[in-house]
Amino acid sequence: GWAGEGPGAGGKNRRVCHAAARLEMGSLWEEFNRLGTEMIVTKAGRRMFPTFQVKLSGLDPLADYPSAPGRVHFHPDSPAKGAQWMRQIVSFDKLKLTNNLLDDNGHIILNSMHRYQPRFHVVFVDPRRDSERFAHQNFKSFSFPETQFMAVTAYQNHRITQLKIASNPFAKGFRDGDPDP
Amino acid sequence: GWAGEGPGAGGKNRRVCHAAARLEMGSLWEEFNRLGTEMIVTKAGRRMFPTFQVKLSGLDPLADYPSAPGRVHFHPDSPAKGAQWMRQIVSFDKLKLTNNLLDDNGHIILNSMHRYQPRFHVVFVDPRRDSERFAHQNFKSFSFPETQFMAVTAYQNHRITQLKIASNPFAKGFRDGDPDP
DNA sequence: CCCTTTTCACCTAGGTGGTAAGAT
């Protein structure tokens, strides 16, 4: 998820309180983070690289979960059972960033030359009648500092450009010499 | 949907009794049907061409519908509200046919050299407790004779091959002369 | 002999950063 602030105090629902999320490709994220990660934003929308993906655990296998509350990006598999979310890596590889304020493709709208912190929310779908009253108890949020990035329309740091070219398969056309393993 | 036979007698739920489905690309289907449509099946799975797609109307915009009962292919958007299903064409373009009896990719398993009739089911998700008792009332099935086809591992009719090459964009590499409009 | 599998060149579709032009 992207926007909105955390919940107030109060105990969490048992369907989310044991939820855990582990960032995938953590070492690649850290490599970018050391240089100051940048993500391109375009009018049509641009994917993130590295891709934001997490491995989930601690969910109730039989309960329903969508993957975000409020004005945020919903994972396309939502809603699904906890068992399904935990079965494999939850990947936001199709997610795109845009600087177009009038975007209607469901892309995430960001301001260029601003810093962002991706956030991930696990939301239990509460079957109770007035479940809105328990909304603050029914989700758990995760934030990985190494995924922070600067939104840009063109790369500012040439070392970021080179690391993207070296690690993103779609940029292979710009590689110079030796192939990577 | 694909397999299973129709329901017994009995009145339909009002959420499905007014449902209507119109086949898209009907003239292309008829053109193939006149020659005797064939669909390639492979071990890895092959798409259908023409694609099976329908335009829905007459659903309850606020009710939930998955798109098939029993051992059938579920549309990947399932479940969704009637309003969502009617908003745009329901396309099974990602659907694949296979002759691999051990397939675990969710493809439709068919026997080569046999004829098939695609069937489409609209299923109302009944919120009542013992909704199984009403299962026979909660869906409506559609069958378009012009979408019948023979499953094959290699085309039997050369005129079918030529019509596929002429009408499927992915087969453009086999076209000879003039481009089609 | 008939049917199936494998491999291939040729497409569609779309994700890269570079580059030059455009906007403020």
Place this chain on the structure above:
DNA sequence: ATCTTACCACCTAGGTGAAAAGGG
């Protein structure tokens, strides 16, 4: 001067039928 856009060559990814090889 700085940031944004449009277009491009070069990729990945994967859907075509042809052709040749494989199998019963």
